[in-house]
Amino acid sequence: MKLPNKVSSLMKVTAVGSMVAASITTTALIGKEKTAIGSEKVEKPIKDEFTSPKEKPNIVYIVLDDAGFSDLGSYGSEIKTPNMDQLASDGLRYNNFHANPMCSPTRASLLTGRNHHSVGMGSVANFDLGPESHTQARIKPEAATSAEILKENGFSTFAVTKWHAAPLHEITPAGPFDNWPLGQGFERFYGFLESHTDQFAPELVYDNHMVEPPEKEDYHISVDFVDHAIQFVTDQVSVTPDKPFHLYLGFGATHSPIQVPEEYINMYKGVYDKGWDEIRKERFERQKEMGIIPQDTEFIPRDPEIKAWDSLSKEEQELYARFQEAYAGFMTHTDDQIGRFISRLKEMGELDNTMIVLVSDNGASRESSNGSISFLNYINGNPTETKDLIAVKDKIGGPEVRAAYPLGWAQVSSTPFKNYKQSLHNGGTRVPLIIHWPEGINEENRGEIRTQYHHVIDITPTVLDIIDVEVPETYQGIKQMPMHGTSMTYSFENSDVPTTRIRQYYSIYGSRAIVDGDWKAVTYHKQGEPYENDKWELYRMNDFTESNNLAEKYPDKIKELEKLWYEEAEKYDALPYEFETSQVRGYINPKAVNNRNQFAYYQGMEHIGTYAAPKIQNRSYTIMATIDRKEKKTDGVLVAHGDHLSGYTLYIKDDKLVYEYNLLGTVYKMVSKEKVPVGESTIQFEFQKTGNLQGKAFLMINGKQVGEVEMPKTFKATLAEEGLDIGRDMLRPVSPDYGKGKDFKFSGKINKVEYHLMND
Template sequence: MKTNIVYIVLDDMGYSDLGCYGSEVMTPNIDKLAQNGLRYNNFHVTPLCSPTRASLLTGRNHHSVGMGLLSNFDLGPDVPSTRGKITPSAGTIAEILKENDFSNYAVGKWHLTPMYEETPAGPFHNWPLGKGFDRYYGFLDGMTDQYVPTLVYDNHSVEPAKKADYHLSEDLVDQGINFIADHSSIHPEKPFFLYLAFGAQHSPHQVPKRYIEQYKGVYSKGWDQIREDRLARQKELGIAPLDAELCERNPGVKAWDSLSSDEKRLYERFQETYAGFLTHTDEQIGRFISYLEAIDQLDNTLIVFLSDNGASQEGEFDGIIEQSSYFNGIPTSIESLLPHIDEIGGKNTQPNYPRGWAQVSNTPFKFYKQTTFDGGIHVPLIYHYPNRIKEKGTIKKQFHHVIDITPTVLDLAEVTPPETIKGIKQMPLHGVSMQYTFDHSDADTKRHSQYFLMAGQRAIWHDGWKAISFHTKGTPFEEDIWSLYNTNEDFAQNHDVASTYPEKLHELQKLWLEEAEKYNALPLIDKTIELFAYVSPEDKVRSRNEITYYPGMSHNLAAPPIYNRSYTITIPIDRPADEKNGVLIAHGNQYSGYTLYIQNSRLIYEYNFVGTLYKIESSMKVPVGVSTVQFEFLKTGLLQGKGTLLINGENAGEVEMPNTLPFLISIEGIDVGRDAYIPVSKNYAGKDDFAFSGKIQKVEFILQND
């Protein structure tokens, strides 16, 4: 009988967030997968989304395949470990299965394409259809709004949904079911592979209010007590050993009892939203599983469920209600967040919870996503395969890594990886099959070593010992302090024994370097969010100083890099009548971005610096007929300058801009002649996309090398 394969990947979900891993959050459908399948309590990933996904889909270490950091960052051919794309010599599981008569479908988050290739004109060879998938529906970048997502269908952009009750997670499952329905109706004899990668639980945490209200009052006891409760349940379930200890609170996280009433009220709302978001995600997974059951394909379908990394620290200590503050290093405050407390989770916020709750998600471990401590890399893994798994409901304790999943799946499906794909010789798989664990709970692990490296943070696990270095950005790597843990005796890695076993630490440090060299992980790089402003030498669009867009261009993420430099936007237009108004160019959304539009015959420029608005309304009307409108930004200092509007070369207004965004304008792209997604300006919000009703000849950006 054929074996179908489904990967279900959640994003930024910590080790303890599921009910079957000790949480109070209601996840009955995922719990049922665990009850009828296998759970692993010693499974690891990389600390970041793109690298884990690259390793998951290829069965190789992420540096070896070119995904050392996010796919947004291509550091060029001199740094082959960090190209932001999977090398063709590391074929994906979809490419392997395609050669074995599988149909392959991907739904949801991709995040394996360099940002400069996320354009409506391609190139498409690093999009899902270029990596072995027959159909794709989802979003290419690392995150998107759950209510107004930026979506791609196969190789083209699709318009945002107009449904009032739209939610991305529901849409993704609808599309996944549709793909499987088409497949099962037309090719019932063929097996299928579905990669179902939710945007949940990554920020923005957005979910209908009724899901948030389910958790009202649940978190009033605070993050310290919830962590203790979760660890107690983990011990009862066997997910943590009986002698496991909670790590101390992470640096900067306050004791819950020390918080003010306003802080508690705000922080509870953030966690209620996260919990409701997860319950909603669980419901969508339940719908998909029910569909497989309805078409009699559940028993012969291998389902692999995991999270791509641990819970996120990107909500900072107080939480955030929009994405740009974190990605531009702009602090938030209780005072700025409290007025929006009732909006958290709704359409007017893009929240992420405070770090205190992120540590709860990672119970019992320390630290978060982006770090090589277990809070960043130790996550749930569930296999569900009724036709094969006999020890249903058991917990497996062998150490394994995300590179081991695809070799396991190929082993179970009796598929041998080809030596070449599309004429390109393939590198060997780095992972080992985990099938031996299915029937032998007490078997010794077949993985003996695994290195970790993320943005300068290093670690290695070897035969039960783990060495970790903690790196402070900008300091010499030689000054990093290493710690050592015996994970067989210290599950949560509370007790640093480096001083007791200096020879063991030295042995692991030496092994880390050998593994890093073997898997092409060097050189060490400690840059992170500032790389969003970096323009790769391979970026043929953003490396130009002159970029011209034409009307009719689809929404895309390859926007001009206007950060910390002077530039001019020039737009020749034709307004046949006075009532011809609308957006000329827009980049971003209501949280951060810029827009140039005509309203009531006035030319208006707005720049949103994470809530601080710089605005110019022209002192003269835009003439009827042919004219040229311009916006000029003159840099006068670091990330500051003066903006000027011109109509037919005549000064029409100015504004001082003492702050501009340093790294990332927004999680949305750029539009010509309209504002297609979440509007940048409140002045035209509610007017659909406020498309310009005249004619635009072109939009030309001239960038200066300041």
């Protein structure tokens, strides 16, 4: 059996830790004794394929966010995903493919082919611990991305995506832009830079500047993303048809907020009334029937944190069913957008010669045990009460709620595995992978399942293998680290050939795991405890659901694998342990634009991301604005940070100065006792910290106190998902009292808005 000509002569295995790949044919792999990657070198065959760029396939990465292993129809779900399922039917599905357990590390590894600590993404891009750290929240220049390498080899490069691979304190209209997509090899970009955004009112960036969402009544970001992806590709194919393209299409779905048009939620009315226990069993049995999991896979018990569905009240069941109806609708809506993109490729005659890699960035999210109205409830350790969720049940999935589903449905998404995102068991790392490439995958192999163990660092090496491009020794004068991944092309033809990936380490927040051949060891670290006290678990790799911990039976193997983990961690810059969340959550890189106590903003400044705004949490501070009102009806927002669910705003309405602080539904509000005068005046808000996360606030006009309020509780972590505006409130309004005018823009003149932060 041979692969199509464009692939058969390109079979080689990229050596882990070596710049030069060993080139071997699929035939040579079959029946060969399994050896360490790169241990045998075969002379590289002379190639005559791909002599000009037009003969190279287009490369498309499609990334889902927080989608669990079982969430696609082709992986056992009842959720309707016909377009992704068609890609699986016409391509290959992998059931032993792994990502890193959180999104920024996975995205960095996907784009570079290297391990996430090595390239500077030891955690999510929220945390930037500085240039000497492996948690820099950015991709090091020593690790050129797929876009940079492919652009140098004749490809056009586009990103329409969630990025989350640049320090969040850099999300400002003044940059710096080096770590944004255009600074990482992409020629065009449309998307958002943070971990998530409102699906109906997103914080958008076009190339290197902030933009507002299109004013459409039925706007949704997933539709907008595919509109732009289609536009970018159509422009490319129309003007330079001989040039291949590389597109990174990454959706906000299905990360919270779970938001989707109501008609998609209605598609699933009643489907989830039977509850998470029954749905998980059904998915498990369907997976066995499909062959996506082995027939002898053990069905693991319900997570002890999750209540039995039958033990819930009728009101609770109706509430939780609504969460999953919205989640399923969200996934189907995303599938429809992927279908639109695929249809466009087909119309232009580009589908057959486009390699599509579809993957999730980590396992299902466990970031809300009971379901929540906002992701910030999780970040701030402020779970939403069930009664409050029931009160907004019919709004879940819509624009007024930034929903995150409860843990019971996360375990369904993880079927058949245990644990979730941020975990090093399979529920956190084993994700769906579909590869679709009609010209590169023989017809007789299409629709098959591949069981070889592989990792997200193997995707870009596979692409370079296919287009016959070596990793550059230098890029823009900077010496490049080798690829850590290995090509997967050998698996396109044969399901039985042994994997070429023998070993992979994992590390997140001090917890660790390692895969070595037939074995996997994993340990979870409790912050503040000595690492030598961590207890390791041991599993055979053929134990699909990691049901049988063999640590007590094979203590010597545990010691061997723990030693091996340290060797791999040293090799890939995962040491020393530097990330204890409690120690770094409030850390700001000294070079960050908001690592200072004095700020002066001017009217007309574009939107600033929430992590780039002044850090006012748990400290005394003053906001002072000098303004000019020409007449009594001059009103509007002076400063606003946040949205309808959290944040603060200072505005003038009906001649009065108003301040509101929304702590996830608890609102502190002051309205001035006196009117704001016409003409020039100085407006001041002052917060005096009186204890941990508490204080007293004052309003002043021209130095005279005109308002006061006690604030017994304030945000301890991120105070808003939406960022900072001066002279307007661009997206979701912080206050419902603004009225119907768009963004309640201040109609007078703001000379300056100053922040003065104290170090108490």
